[in-house]
Amino acid sequence: MTPRTKEQNEAIRTRRIGQILRAAAETYVLKGINMEMRDIAAAADLGYGTVYHYYKNKYDLLSDLLNMALDEAEKMGLNYLSQGSSVKAYGIALLGRWRKDPSLFVLYKLACEHFRELPEPEAAVFRERFRQGVITPLAEALGTITKDPRSDESAFLIIAGLVGCAGLSVYRRSADMNEQEIAILLLGSF
Template structure:
């Protein structure tokens, strides 16, 4: 058997990282930040030492997990909220997309939840640029989309209502281990309240 190539080793490394991050998100939904690295290893089906090979502690793991989640959510926001169609259609595409992404990648839901709590569960030295990136890449685009039809104060208020409602609603499913939420139905119900507004 020939030794693995550099590319094969990198592919294995990236697969392990995704496996560990996915397991950490699942464990977080079950226990919050009171979990231990051994819980992540058990959830991932990996040895304890393997998890420590990649991350020295749960906070470092969570910082990287949240940064990865931010990348996924930023792509969705850029694709759905940018100018290019009627506001109701863009808001619906973003809402359905976000709920679907949360069901598929709970780490993105955890990012929104932790952002709403000002990342207080992480040590300040590890929070880094997460709040600024969340503000610029995920929060401001919602406000800016809403500003197409209302003033900044109303857009800010409505962005908070949308994001807060989505986070609370999805949490009722995700914290109970359910992934079968109907993103389209939830989006339609939530956005019905915005239907009377001129958009």
């Protein structure tokens, strides 16, 4: 009855969404928040109507991008921080992932700017989720679990320093990031 089966359609949808999200992350790196839907569609090799077939609007797309990335980010915390692995190893892993997956970099970048370029009701949600899923686990690994409300601050500073440094090569779109040097600069003491 159905000319394409439900499964076929689902497969198409999954693939397209992947294409679009990847394209959006690349476009963000290139143009910043002013990226246009046309750019994203072109980067994904799709008509721009198609992007709207999958996402209601620009911020809906960005939202999905960030939520996916947050899933990844939380997983990394679990893998590297809760199982006795060192903070240094975690930092180096982050640098590697950012280089290979722009969407993950975009998440950390926006987080360091407190998601200030996003429309507000949503921004607050991301701020909170990022803090709980990424910052706090790192803070705990740093052994700085005091009841001081600024206890997360050090963890955030490390992330922000790494993001700042990594940005230099990400925005230059050069394949080689000076990961060794960044690690020495920022993670030498861990």
